[in-house]
Amino acid sequence: MRDKIKIASGQGFWGDLIDAPYNQVTGGDIDYLVMDYLAEVTMSILQKQKNKNPKLGYAKDIPELMKRILPVCVEKKIKVITNGGGVNPVACAEAVVEVAKSLGINNLKIAVVLGDDIKDRLDEIINAGCNLNNMDTGEPITKVKNDILSANVYFGALPIVEGLKLGADIVITGRTTDTGLTLAPMIYEFGWDKDNFNLMSAGTVAGHILECGAQSSGGNFLGDWQSIPNMAEIGFPIAEAFPNGEFIITKHKGTGGKVSFETVAEQLVYEIGDPKAYITPDCVADFSSIKLEDLGNDRVKVFNITGEKATEFYKVSCSYSHGYSASASLTYSWPQALTKAKAADKILRKRLENLNLNFEEVRSEYIGYNSCHGPLSTEIDEDKINEIMLRVAVRSMDYGSVERFGKEIAPLILTGPPGVTGFAGGRPKPSEVVAYWPALMPKDLVKPEVKIIEV
């Protein structure tokens, strides 16, 4: 058993800094690189790509990234764990195999975690007595079943651990919790008992700190943000984990950003509900138990973490098609920028009304005035405001109404208030609204599978 492992965060979301994973594997010694690619909206996008081409449906950045990092990972024996397999982890693994071959790398083992995709099993699951009721509204899933775009179970760390035990150098999963990616190597390397819920919670907390990339190392820091050095070359977080469940959050030497009590604490409170019940497939972690000790030099010790037994359920996330939306913006200049923008909004709404279009919602916001803080925004002195951007967004179940809205924006330039610019992108096109259906499912209705693909 090892007495310490270093787990590095490489991506906080699909679209994060492209060079971050490369910098993590080259900037110092690490044992694991973990990368989270999947937001809820991502699954439906990937499912659409797979519907068009059965070879797609995973984070397409991965093969390109692997081309850069694989030679380093092989040389330094760094294992890579990612949920970027999306709705097609096998195709993702096959693409990585091709990359490895092109680089002349042999003896590479890739574990693929399967079984989270339940889109084609919904009838079977409903027949087994699980109605996949909406966790928020209580309605049964049959209400939206025909519009479902994707349906996935959130697996935890254990299938990844199985892959590591089978000797995998790379683990590619579909819908796995972000926290499971980080917890898994701790369970594997330290031989943790999956029923030791304090340890499961410790690894889960480490995962929560790593899962949003540089958000724990000085990015998006609302404290004294100007004190964060060299954000241009920000270092992504690294967890130095110990067998007793304690870990230190740090980053590579010489990188920008900052790891402090404050930067880690901000990430700990990010997107949590009841801190005493942070529910994952692996445990129910108690975030109120977490203690931090700022050791200085970009090192923060995280310890004292407790938690309880996991629930009997997996969370299921389904996405379904729910109409169309579009948004458009126009910019009005001084003088009277806000008054002009408000007048333009009124004219636009009157025209939409005269057309008898059908919208569920029409929302107007004034960027430069109230688009962030709404009614909490302070009143502005119009003489001192140089410009205001009017942003109008609409949503409807009727494609035609949203499409017609898009045709009513540009005319405002010649038929509305003066001093307007900033309409260069063409007519806004309706985009499909994807809504979510969160549900719970008994764990025994689905079984994760681990498949090994070798080069």
Add this chain to the structure above:
Amino acid sequence: MKINLLDIAHGRSGDKGDAANIGIIAYDDKGFEIIKKYLTAEKVKKHFDGICLGKVERYELPNLRALNFLLHNTLGGGGTVSLKFDAQGKTLAAALLRMEIDVNDKN
């Protein structure tokens, strides 16, 4: 005496479906005593009048000198359903830090 919340605390906000979460962290123990005492769910609900259309839940994380608020029915439907420019509530932590706390207020 009036205290600007911005001067004694920082925080971060994000989305959980149609609910927004706002974590507020005091810079020191004295600041935490103030927010623990005065930053109630009712005050937060009132502060976000017209933005938070549901209930506000409040949780304490004393080890981090932090409070967590869950603001239900706040993000215009959440996800890609929301038409809000800030559909994920990323700027709501700063919106809460606009609050002025009257530390003589015994309510």
